[in-house]
Amino acid sequence: MKFRALMQDPMYMREFQAIVATLAKLAKECIMILGERQMHFIVNEDQSSTSSPLVWASIAAEEYFPEYRLETARPDQDYIVLSMSSANLSRALSVLRGGGISSCKLKLQRIQFPCISVIATVSSSAVTEDREVVHDVPVSIIPASDWSAYVVPRVPNSQLALCLPSVRLLRSLIDKLKNISPSLEFQASYDGELSVIATSEMSTVTSRFQRLVPRSLTGSEEGASCSVDSRKASAFFGALQLPNEEMTIAIEREQSIHLQIYVRQDVVLHSILPAVCM
Numbered sequence: 001m002k003f004r005a006l007m008q009d010p011m012y013m014r015e016f017q018a019i020v021a022t023l024a025k026l027a028k029e030c031i032m033i034l035g036e037r038q039m040h041f042i043v044n045e046d047q048s049s050t051s052s053p054l055v056w057a058s059i060a061a062e063e064y065f066p067e068y069r070l071e072t073a074r075p076d077q078d079y080i081v082l083s084m085s086s087a088n089l090s091r092a093l094s095v096l097r098g099g100g101i102s103s104c105k106l107k108l109q110r111i112q113f114p115c116i117s118v119i120a121t122v123s124s125s126a127v128t129e130d131r132e133v134v135h136d137v138p139v140s141i142i143p144a145s146d147w148s149a150y151v152v153p154r155v156p157n158s159q160l161a162l163c164l165p166s167v168r169l170l171r172s173l174i175d176k177l178k179n180i181s182p183s184l185e186f187q188a189s190y191d192g193e194l195s196v197i198a199t200s201e202m203s204t205v206t207s208r209f210q211r212l213v214p215r216s217l218t219g220s221e222e223g224a225s226c227s228v229d230s231r232k233a234s235a236f237f238g239a240l241q242l243p244n245e246e247m248t249i250a251i252e253r254e255q256s257i258h259l260q261i262y263v264r265q266d267v268v269l270h271s272i273l274p275a276v277c278m
Contacts (some may be wrong), residue, residue, distance in 0.1 A: 001141070003034050003080055003108035006067035013104050015263055017096040019057050020239040022269065024090035025239035026055055031114070031150050032139070034080040034108075036070055039219050040152050043086060053232040053271050055239075056153055060266030074146075081142040081150050082106070084116065092118040092135030100124055113252055114139050137159050153272060155260045158250035159224040160188045161215040165203045167247045167261070170196075171237035178230040180205055183276050186252050189223040190214055198230070215248070222253040228273040233257075 007013045020041065023030050027043035041195040042056040056229060061068040063107040072080060095103060095118075105119040123130050126177050144152055173196060177184055181198035192212040198205045242261060250258040254275055 001073045001080060001108070002069070002071040003106070004067070005061070005065040005106045006068060007064055007104045007106075008102070009064075010101065013096040013101060014220060015242070015267070016059075016095040017090075018243070019059070019263065019267075019269060020086065020093050021090045021241040022220065022239050023055060023057065024086040025241070026053065026235060027086060030086035030089070031142075032082040032084060033150065033152065034070055034082070035061075035078060038175070042152065043061050049230040053236045053273055054153060055236065055269070055271045057269045058267070063264050063267050074140045077144060077149070078118065081147055082108075082114075082116070082139040083150075084137055084139040085140055088137045089116070089118075091268075092137050095120045095122075095133050095135075102124045102130065108139075111136060114141055153270070154252065155270070156256050156272065158252045158258055161248050161250035161258075162188050162192065162194050162209075163213040163215065164209065164247045164249055165212075166245050167237070167240065168245065170209075170247070171240070174230065174237055176232050177205060177207075178234040182230055183227045183232055184230045185225060185227040186249065186251060186257055187223065187225040188214075188249070194249065200218065215250075224253045226251050226254055226257050226275050229276050232273050234274070242269065 007016065009121055023041055023043045031042040033040040037060065039059045039061060040056060044054060058103040100122050101120050102123045103121045107117045107119065109115060109117055115138050118135045118137065120133045121130050123134060177198040180200050192214050194212055195207040195208045236259065242263060244261050244263060248260040257273045259271040263269060
């Protein structure tokens with residue numbers, strides 16, 4: 001069982017670090033699924049917290065890694081599945097935020113324990129030779145017999161999706177609305193309007209985003225709505241470390257809300273907020 005990947009573009013390295021930093025703010029543990037062409041990170045709802053949403057990232061290997069090699073334990077297996085501390089991985093990758101990093105290698109190896117080694121090469125004009133900064137992140141290798149418990153979540157069959165041009169505005173709004181109501185209702189219409197509604201015993205607050213770009217999927221033109229836990233919504237938006245402003249909000253009527261941030265064409269951060277009973 002072997003894995004090795006190499007990043008060399010500073011922008012891609014910072015994006016990769018920001019994705020992992022986002023996950024680390026949401027849960028203590030994460031699952032890393034290494035496939036032949038894709039890498040996935042999954043953080044499930046933290047059992048110790050009722051406000052932690054389901055979040056995962058899917059990364060096409062060719063987007064970030066000019067070198068990406070995977071060798072599974074058996075020829076009939078397509079993946080390597082690892083469990084690790086998201087905080088430890090985030091700390092190991094934090095070196096990528098600085099300047100002078102010419103490359104970063106990720107390598108699965110066994111020292112005294114199985115680990116993902118993060119090996120960053122630092123170049124400096126002050127010295128003639130590059131130096132390496134190495135962090136070994138302990139991992140647990142999930143046996144194939146348990147893989148069914150660690151699958152990439154299914155994207156919901158949403159009736160309507162809207163493209164929101166500013167994550168920042170919605171993040172600020174939800175941070176305020178969570179103090180008004182334990183749940184938030186999202187209503188989307190085919191004419192490109194998104195309403196976020198918080199209701200309490202004393203008042204109802206409705207905020208509207210208009211002239212959004214709709215992506216109708218299935219169903220009639222009645223639009224779609226769903227109420228979700230305001231703390232889970234706030235936790236997701238508060239954790240975001242990515243600079244991307246655009247987000248797609250897809251609503252599966254009365255079932256869930258699917259949030260998507262396209263970091264790149266084949267690099268996507270997802271979150272599913274399940275419906276709550278009203």
